[in-house]
Amino acid sequence: MAEPNQHGGNVLEMALKLGIDESTLTDFSANINPLGMPARLREALVEQLALAERYPDPLYRRLHQRLARHHDCPESWILAGNGATELIFDLACLLRHKTVLLLTPGFAEYRRALQWMECLIEDYPLGEQDDFRPDHRLLTALRPGIHCLFLCTPNNPTGQLIEPALLQAIAKRCHELDILLVIDEAFMDFIPDDPGMIPELGRWPHIFVLRSLTKFYAIPGLRLGYLVSSNTPALQQLRSRRPPWTINAFAALAGERVLDDREYQQRTRQWLREEQSYLLGGLGSLPEIKTWRPAANYIFLRCLRQGFDLQTALLNSRLLIRSCGNYPGLTADYYRLAVRGHEDNRRLLDAMKVLFHG
Numbered sequence: 001m002a003e004p005n006q007h008g009g010n011v012l013e014m015a016l017k018l019g020i021d022e023s024t025l026t027d028f029s030a031n032i033n034p035l036g037m038p039a040r041l042r043e044a045l046v047e048q049l050a051l052a053e054r055y056p057d058p059l060y061r062r063l064h065q066r067l068a069r070h071h072d073c074p075e076s077w078i079l080a081g082n083g084a085t086e087l088i089f090d091l092a093c094l095l096r097h098k099t100v101l102l103l104t105p106g107f108a109e110y111r112r113a114l115q116w117m118e119c120l121i122e123d124y125p126l127g128e129q130d131d132f133r134p135d136h137r138l139l140t141a142l143r144p145g146i147h148c149l150f151l152c153t154p155n156n157p158t159g160q161l162i163e164p165a166l167l168q169a170i171a172k173r174c175h176e177l178d179i180l181l182v183i184d185e186a187f188m189d190f191i192p193d194d195p196g197m198i199p200e201l202g203r204w205p206h207i208f209v210l211r212s213l214t215k216f217y218a219i220p221g222l223r224l225g226y227l228v229s230s231n232t233p234a235l236q237q238l239r240s241r242r243p244p245w246t247i248n249a250f251a252a253l254a255g256e257r258v259l260d261d262r263e264y265q266q267r268t269r270q271w272l273r274e275e276q277s278y279l280l281g282g283l284g285s286l287p288e289i290k291t292w293r294p295a296a297n298y299i300f301l302r303c304l305r306q307g308f309d310l311q312t313a314l315l316n317s318r319l320l321i322r323s324c325g326n327y328p329g330l331t332a333d334y335y336r337l338a339v340r341g342h343e344d345n346r347r348l349l350d351a352m353k354v355l356f357h358g
């Protein structure tokens with residue numbers, strides 16, 4: 001099975017490796033909203049510390065009701081989990097020994113979960129020549145014998161959205177061929193006015209949409225994600241086999257409280273609009289750096305200077321970016337960096353200007 005420790009955000013590991021204090025590193029390697037968790041949530045958590053003294057509702061009824069209301073769908077269509085990651089592993093349980101198509105590069109936990117269930121994994125490579133975006137050729141790669149396709153939109157690490165018309169065509173083809181379609185929308189909340197695939201689920205019971213609240217609401221340490229599907233028998237199967245109480249009471253409270261925080265949502269979108277454009281503009285002016293226009297809160301780039309280790313070079317300035325060399329389908333010259341607050345973004349650009357302009 002693949003290594004568990006292959007994500008961004010592992011500041012402690014890098015600090016231990018360098019023999020420095022982790023608090024001195026600025027983390028551009030995990031794509032977390034730099035505004036921090038909503039103030040209203042912070043207050044609610046502090047006020048309700050006593051929740052730790054009781055078991056949470058094993059059915060998480062209030063949380064599921066709140067998520068269902070948010071997406072205007074029946075409660076039976078929702079299954080919340082300890083981050084989207086837990087749900088990826090739950091979904092893999094439906095796929096034991098099956099053949100699954102994965103797009104590369106993509107989020108590492110799909111592969112780990114599928115390997116754990118001894119699935120046969122087929123890779124569908126996305127390349128720089130297509131700007132790492134799938135096109136109609138993916139439709140022909142979907143053939144009888146494939147049981148499931150995992151898609152991620154916007155994709156991690158490339159930040160590219162799948163064209164809506166192509167997504168519809170993929171959904172249709174998967175339906176015709178009885179292929180289960182998992183669509184990971186972990187970063188969809190960062191994209192204003194894009195409802196993603198959830199509104200379509202009524203007519204597509206073969207689709208499972210994954211959502212995460214950890215990135216947009218800055219709660220990766222609390223952990224909360226959910227799965228949405230109109231395939232209620234499959235969700236019931238998943239529900240019945242999972243251990244109880246995997247979502248802690250504070251994460252459940254977060255899910256009940258954050259979804260109607262319009263002020264936080266607007267501030268997040270405004271920050272992202274401004275800082276994404278600032279960072280992208282700055283990176284675009286650097287020689288030997290190629291970027292891809294991001295849909296969400298992270299930027300995928302390639303360093304064109306032969307053999308140059310950009311991650312190590314930036315660590316001299318105590319800036320940690322994600323090296324993408326361990327993604328199947330990528331090489332060590334690809335990197336991903338999170339959009340952070342203005343001061344951090346400015347420091348990053350300044351450090352990169354020194355590296356590339358001298």
Ligand SMILES: Cc1ncc(COP(=O)(O)O)c(C=O)c1O
Pocket residue numbers: 082083084085086107152155156184186211212213214215220223224225
């Ligand atoms: C594409 C994608 N899906 C799912 C996840 C898992 O999110 P969570 O923190 O909710 O487990 C991540 C985390 O980085 C991700 O990048």
